[in-house]
Amino acid sequence: MNERYSRQTLFPAIGEEGQKKIRKKHVLIIGAGALGSGNAEVMTRAGIGKLTIVDRDYVEESNLQRQQLYTEEDVFEKMPKAAVAEKRLRAINSETDIAAVITDATPDRLEELVQTVDLIIDSTDNFETRMAINDISQKYQIPWIYGACVGSYGMSLTIIPGMTPCLHCLLKKIPIQGMTCDTGGIIAPAVQMVIAHQTAEALKILVEDWDAIRTTFTSFDLWGNQYTNIKIAKAKDDGCLSCGEARTYPFLQNENLMKTTVLCGRDTVQVRPPAKQQLDLARLSEQMQASGYQIKGNPYLISVEMKPQRIVVFNDGRALIHGTKDLSQAKAIYNRLLG
Amino acid sequence: MNKLLFFAHLKDEAGAETLSIDVSGKTIAELKTIVSEQHGLTKIDSVMTAINEEFAEDDDIIQQGDTIAFIPPVSGG
Ligand SMILES: [Zn+2]
Numbered sequence: 001m002n003e004r005y006s007r008q009t010l011f012p013a014i015g016e017e018g019q020k021k022i023r024k025k026h027v028l029i030i031g032a033g034a035l036g037s038g039n040a041e042v043m044t045r046a047g048i049g050k051l052t053i054v055d056r057d058y059v060e061e062s063n064l065q066r067q068q069l070y071t072e073e074d075v076f077e078k079m080p081k082a083a084v085a086e087k088r089l090r091a092i093n094s095e096t097d098i099a100a101v102i103t104d105a106t107p108d109r110l111e112e113l114v115q116t117v118d119l120i121i122d123s124t125d126n127f128e129t130r131m132a133i134n135d136i137s138q139k140y141q142i143p144w145i146y147g148a149c150v151g152s153y154g155m156s157l158t159i160i161p162g163m164t165p166c167l168h169c170l171l172k173k174i175p176i177q178g179m180t181c182d183t184g185g186i187i188a189p190a191v192q193m194v195i196a197h198q199t200a201e202a203l204k205i206l207v208e209d210w211d212a213i214r215t216t217f218t219s220f221d222l223w224g225n226q227y228t229n230i231k232i233a234k235a236k237d238d239g240c241l242s243c244g245e246a247r248t249y250p251f252l253q254n255e256n257l258m259k260t261t262v263l264c265g266r267d268t269v270q271v272r273p274p275a276k277q278q279l280d281l282a283r284l285s286e287q288m289q290a291s292g293y294q295i296k297g298n299p300y301l302i303s304v305e306m307k308p309q310r311i312v313v314f315n316d317g318r319a320l321i322h323g324t325k326d327l328s329q330a331k332a333i334y335n336r337l338l339g
Numbered sequence: 340m341n342k343l344l345f346f347a348h349l350k351d352e353a354g355a356e357t358l359s360i361d362v363s364g365k366t367i368a369e370l371k372t373i374v375s376e377q378h379g380l381t382k383i384d385s386v387m388t389a390i391n392e393e394f395a396e397d398d399d400i401i402q403q404g405d406t407i408a409f410i411p412p413v414s415g416g
Contacts, residue, residue: 035416125416150415153347170394175385175412186415194416217387217394219346219410224356226346228408230389235396264414 004095005047018207019047025206026050026116030105030133031123032081033057034186035147037069038195039121043096043202044089050097051089052113055082056104056270057320058301058312066188078312080300102300104272104318107132107252119205120144121198125264127174131242131251134159134167138243139252145201147194152223154190156197157232158213160205161243165235168242168251170217189222260327269321269330277317279338284313288337309333341401343374344408349386353378363405368397370407386411 009019027043029036032055040053059067059074059081069088070081086100103109105124114120114136122130122144130146137144138161146157146167159166197218204212216229238244242251261270285295285302294305304311309323311333319337321330343358350356358378362370367388375383388395389408401407 031416033416123416125414127412127414130414148413148416150413151347153413155410155413170387171385171412172397173385175382175414217410221347221350224350226356228344228346228389228410229392230387230408230410231393235394 008046013209013212014203014207018209021208022046022048022203022206024049025118026052027119027121027202027206028113028117029053029121029123030110030129031055031125032069032085032100033063033123033125034066034068034188034191035149035194035198036081036123037067037085038191039123039147039198039202040085040089041068041092042195042199043121044093044098046199046203046206047093048096048206050099050116052099052101052117053082053085053089054101054103054105054109054113055080055085056102056314056318057081059084066186066191077298078296078301078303079298080314083300102314103316104270105129105132106272107136107254110136111252114140114142117142119202121202122146122148126261127171128251128261130167131174135242135249135251137161138166138247139249143205145198145205147198149190149194150186151221152187152190153219153221154194154197155217155219156194156201157217158201158205158215160210160213163210163213164215165232165237166240166243169235169237169240170232187222193220193222260330262325262327263320267323267325269324269327271319271321271330271334273317279313279315279317281313281315284338304337306333306337311337313337341404342406343370344406345380346408346410347413349380349409349411352380362401362407363403365401366397367395367399367401367407370401371397374409380409382411383409 058078059070061075069085074084080102082100082102086098089098141161143160217232220227241248296303301314312320341362345353371383374380387410390405
C-alpha cells in the first residue's frame with residue numbers, strides 16, 4: 001500500500017485491509033454545497049475508488065464563506081458546482097475516479113445514479129430529496145448518512161437498511177422547508193462539524209466496521225455549547241412505509257414530485273420541466289440578446305437579466321428564477337423565456 | 340418535576356434553554372400542545388422529542404423526573 005495513505009492505515013480500525021476496502025468502494029454524494037464540497041474532499045483524500053457528486057446549482061458569491069472547493073473565479077464564471085468540484089477533486093487525488101453530474105436529484109435520477117453505489121452521503125438542502133434518498137436506500141439496501149445544519153446548529157444520523165431505523169421512522173411528519181434557513185444563516189464551523197460526523201461514519205461503513213456505527217441521532221449547537229445523542233433503536237417502525245413490511249416507497253412516486261420549488265433560504269424558485277430536455281443554449285442566448293436582454297453564459301447555463309428577476313437556464317431545461325418566491329410567477333417567467 | 344431542553348431556534352422561541360415544569364403522567368403529544376400554546380413554540384409537529392436521551396413517540400408517557408428534549412430537524416446543507 002502506498003505512502004499516500006500511510007497515516008490512515010496506521011489507524012488500527014482501518015489498517016491495510018481497511019484501505020483495500022476503501023479503494024474498492026463507490027460513494028455517491030448528493031449536493032455539492034457546503035456539506036457536499038467538504039464531504040467530497042474528505043472522501044477523495046481518503047482514497048475511495050469512485051466518487052459521484054451530484055448538484056443542480058452554480059457557484060455564487062455568498063457560497064465562498066463556507067463552501068471549500070470554490071473560488072472567486074468560479075463565482076465570476078457562474079460555474080456549476082458539480083463541474084468545479086470534479087476539477088478540484090481530480091487535482092487532489094488522481095487515483096480516485098471522480099464523476100460529476102449536473103442535475104436535480106429527482107427519484108428517477110437517483111434510481112439511475114445508485115446502481116453501483118456502496119454508500120450515499122446526504123449533502124442536500126431540502127427534505128424532499130432526503131426522503132427520496134431514504135426510500136432509495138431502503139429499496140436498494142444502500143446505507144446513507146443524513147447531515148444538515150443551520151446557524152451554529154447541526155445534526156447527523158446514520159441509516160443502515162436492515163440494521164437501524166430509517167429517517168421516515170423518526171420523522172412521521174416531514175419538516176416544512178425553510179423552517180429555519182431563512183432566518184438562521186450559517187457559520188462554517190457548524191458545516192465542518194456535520195462533515196466530521198458524516199465522514200467518520202462513512203469511513204466505518206467503507207471498511208465494514210459495523211459494530212462501530214453510531215446508533216444515535218446526534219445534534220449540536222456550537223455557539224450554544226449543546227451536544228446531544230438520542231438513542232433511536234426503538235424508533236424502528238414495522239409499519240413504516242419506507243422500511244416496514246408493507247413498504248411502498250412513497251417518496252419515489254411520481255405524483256409526489258414537484259415541478260416548481262422555492263429554494264430554501266433564497267428568494268429563488270426552481271422550475272423543472274416534466275421531462276428532461278436538451279436546450280440549444282447558444283441559440284437561446286442569441287435570441288435573448290436580440291430581444292435586448294443582458295446575457296452571461298458558459299457551456300452549461302445562461303443567465304438572463306429580467307429585472308427585478310434574474311433567470312438562469314441550464315441545458316437540461318431546468319431554470320432558477322431569482323428574485324421571486326411566487327411559484328406561478330416563476331412558471332410564467334419560465335414560459336416567457338422558453339415557451 | 341420535569342426538565343425540558345430546547346435546541347436550536349426553539350431555545351429562542353421559548354426564551355430559555357431549559358424549563359422546569361411538572362408534566363408527569365402526560366403524553367408527549369399533550370406536552371407538545373402545552374409548549375406550543377404556553378411557551379410559543381411553533382411548528383412543533385415536526386420536532387423530534389427524546390425522553391432521557393431516548394427517542395420518544397407522541398403516545399409515550401412522561402414519568403416523574405424525566406428530562407424531555409425538543410430537537411428540530413433542519414434542512415440546510
Ligand atoms: Zn422506516
